[in-house]
Amino acid sequence: MWASAMSSAAPPVPTKTIPGSYGLPVLGPLKDRLDYFWFQGPETYFRSRVASHKSTVFRTNMPPTFPFFVGVDPRVVAVLDCSSFSVLFDRSLVDKRNVLVGDYMPSISFTGDTRVVVYLDPSEPDHARVKSFCLDILKRSAATWASSFHSNFDIMFDTLEREIAKGGSASGLVPVQQCIFNFLCRSIVGADPSASPEIGSNGFAMLDTWLALQLMPVTAVPNFPQPLQEILLHSIPYPSFFISGVYRKLYEFVEKHGEEVVLRAETEFGIDKKDAINNILFVLGFNAFGGFSIFLPALLTTVGTDKTGLRERLREEVRRVMQGRPGEARPGFEAVREMELVRATVYETLRLNPPVPLQYGRARDDFTLRSHDAAFQVRKGELLCGYQPLVMRDPEVFEDPETFSPERFKGAAGKEMLKYLFWSNGPQTGAPTAENKQCAAKDYVVETACLLLANIFLRYDEFVCADDGFTVTKLQKAAAAVPVE
Structure with a gap:
C-alpha cells in the first residue's frame, strides 16, 4: 500500500520510474565521488544529471564512498525541485535518524559519546526533551542577544578599519568568526x-x-589540490583523537x-x-x-560587491527607519522588522547561499513522491537527498531564479514566496x-543578519568588498549626524 506525498488538490501527473x-x-560510487568533488563540483554534478535524465528526481551516489567507509551506503534518490524536496519536512514520510550528512555519520566520540539532538528523529523520546531545551536557551537569550551582538560588531569593525588603514584591505573571515x-x-x-584566555x-x-x-x-575544500584532496581528505573518516584535547577544553569551559x-x-528538562x-x-x-560562519560572509560579500545600487537603497532604508525611532541609538529586533529591503536581502542571500546545502531523509515506508511534472514510487528505507542551492533556483517557482533580486521577497507577493525558502530544514x-x-534558531539567524546589515549602514556611508573572496576594501564612516533623504 503506497502512502502519498502528493497534495489531493494538485493536478494529476504521470507516474514514472525513477531514472538514473x-x-x-565500487566503480559507480567512486566515479560519482570524483565527479562530485573533482571533475564537476557539486552544482554541476546535480545540474548535469537533471539535464541528462530530464528529471529533477533521479538515482545517484553521494560521498563518502570507497574505500574505508565500511557500512556507508552512498545510494540516494535526489530530489531537486521545490515540490519533491518539501517531502523532507514531512515527519510521516521521512525519518531523520542519523542522516544529517547522508548515510555517513561522524563518530559520536566527536561529541563526547553523546548522540546529539541533530541526529535524533522526532519520534525518539530524547528529541523533544533536548529540542525543548534548545528552544528555551534561545528564548532566554532574546533579551541580551542584540546588545551582545552590537558590542561584538563594534570590535569586529574596529579591527577591520585598522587593517584597512594599514594595508588597504582586510580579510573579513577571522574578525567575523571571532565576533x-x-x-x-x-x-x-x-x-x-x-574568562578563559585560551578560549x-x-x-x-x-x-x-x-x-x-x-x-x-563530505566537503569540497577550496584551493586544496587534486588528486591530493581525494587521497588525503575524502578517502578516510578522521578519528576524533586528533581533537580530543581541544574538545575537552571546550567542554570544561562550558562546564565551568x-x-x-x-543546571537548567x-x-x-531532565537531561x-x-x-x-x-x-x-x-x-x-x-x-x-x-x-x-558560512552565511554571514556570503551575505557581506553579496552586499559588498553589488553594483546595482543595493547598498545605497539599504543605507537609505536603515537611516529612515532609525530616524523614525528617536531615542534608539542602535537597531534592535523591532527596528529591523520595519526594514523590508534589509530583510528581503537576507532572505534572497539565504535562497542562493543556504548555509547547509544538503538535506537528507529516509523513507519510513513505501510512498509516492511528486515532482512538478511526474510521480515516483519510493521504497521504504531509501535515502532522499536534496541539494538546496538548486532547489531554491527552481524555475517553476522563482522568476529569473539565477538572479540576485531581493525585491522578490517584498510586499504581499514576497511574503507568499517565503513558503519556498527552505534553508532552515523547513x-x-x-x-x-x-x-x-x-x-531552533531559524528566526534568530534572520534577525541577526538584519542587525548586521542595519549596523553597517548606520555606521558607514560606504561598504565595499573585493570580487574575489571575503575581503573588505572600503569602509567610509558616516558623519555624526546623518541626514535622511
Missing part, C-alpha cells in the same frame, strides 16, 4: 569567552578544527562558565549533565557558529518546535 542508476559496485564566537558564547552558554583567543579556531574533521569526507545553563538542562554539555557544544559549534513560514526538525 548507481553503476557498478560570532564571542556573542554566541554569551547568548547560548551565558559565558564570557575572555577567548582561540575558541573560534578550535571549533573550526572540530567541524572540519567531522565533515571532511555555563553552569547555570547546564538537568533540573528543568544528564554530560549530554547537556555535549548538546550545548554542538548547538554552539555546529548549528550556530558553523552556520553563521519553510520560512514554518515554526521550529520540539516535534519537528526545523532549525
